[in-house]
Amino acid sequence: MIVHPFNSGNANPNQGSYLIPWGNPNKNILQAMKKTLCLFFLSGLSIMHGQEQKYQGQPPIKIIATDSKPVQKQWKGKFNFPDHNVTFSNEFEGARLNGITQNNDSTYTALITSENTPINISPWYAFKVWAKKKETIDLFLTYQQSIKHRYYPKLSKDGIHWSALDSSRYKAYEKGDKAFGSGSLPLKVKLTLEVGPDTLWVAGQELQNSPLVNSWMDSLTQRKYITKSTIGKSTEGRNLNMISVGNTDSKNMIMIISRQHPPEVTGYLAMKAFVETISSDSKLARRFRKKFATYVVPLMNPDGVDNGFWRHNAGGIDLNRDWANFNQPETRAVKGFMESLVKKNHGKFYFGIDFHSTWDDIYYTVDPKLKGNMPNLVSNWLDKLKENIDGYDPNISPNDKLNPTTVSRNYFFVEHGAEALVFEVGDNTPREFLKEKAVTGANELMKLMLKEIKKQ
Ligand SMILES: [Zn+2]
Known part of the structure; x- marks a missing residue:
């Protein structure tokens, strides 16, 4: 499946990064984007404070119990308002819409809640809406207590091609003045939507549920050097x-x-573009594939994704806190796969990467003074990324507290010696730019690893 870049040049009142057109930019725009990107990213609201603010990254990881807890499944069905012939639905994988009320003839309020608590602020929503006749409606998105609106609305007519809602049709209420995190968010928002007999899809980001992820994987397996397998069950x-x-x-x-x-x-x-580059027909990728085997689990939490969860798996747990205890089947499957492979082929994992999203682009690395199977690979790689993307200065946050392993990066490094990092992409990073970073990143990584492996 091809993800089409957004085509609207919206100014999102939320984030400075929306000042950049999202479209399929021509070369000049792309060039200008590259040059000004960091400035744009880091500026945003911080311009108002008269100084540039850099995302400082998340506070230290808390070690928590990862035994399963109950989750609240959402009621699934059609929310029908027969007087006005408007219907909302959450009957698809990845949907999240917990309740909806009608305020007046053309105004509705949706309630979006999480699978359980405590939970961080990543309030995912996704639903469909249609009406018998064409009409304009206002829709408020509201959330449970202490949660605010985070994801700028995206619209689609088919669930596959998405564009950002026009900013003139978006209103934020009680918006915080911070550059990042909860303090930067509005309490609720109002979307003005054109509805009619054709289904309109509304979601926090482009929908990428398990059927779509699987069809992407299946499309890759058309190439004879790529195979798909199952390493466990959720x-x-x-x-x-x-x-x-x-x-x-x-x-x-x-x-x-x-x-x-x-x-x-x-x-x-970003992961998709990264893997597609390693899978491509370039001379570099072909050389790399002869020397290296790359193993990819694109969807670690299929239950969470298909249930429209905000953060956790169906065991009610943040999977990226379970890489020391391995109480959840999803983390256990990867551990089991990696360990049995090493046992079988006496090979080594040289590199491990875990893709995430957060408030702004950042790389959570292992402190370079700690040496794994290919010392300095990650810091050399990030240097190459900086060198090869004009005007780009990666925001890097190293960590040397890796025990207990708790998160995937620590497990990859501590148990396998794999040079490892978390690759975090901003929620609003322009899709063309995240792709460029991933493609350049994959190419530079392949070059470095081919060079380093010769020395081994
Ligand atoms: Zn994450």
């Missing part, structure tokens, strides 16, 4: 699918995962 029994790219007899291995957290679609899109 809590609700969905397949945990993996694709293997390149020479699977090789003892030189890399591990790629994404979507532990369901709404983190921008990280997933």
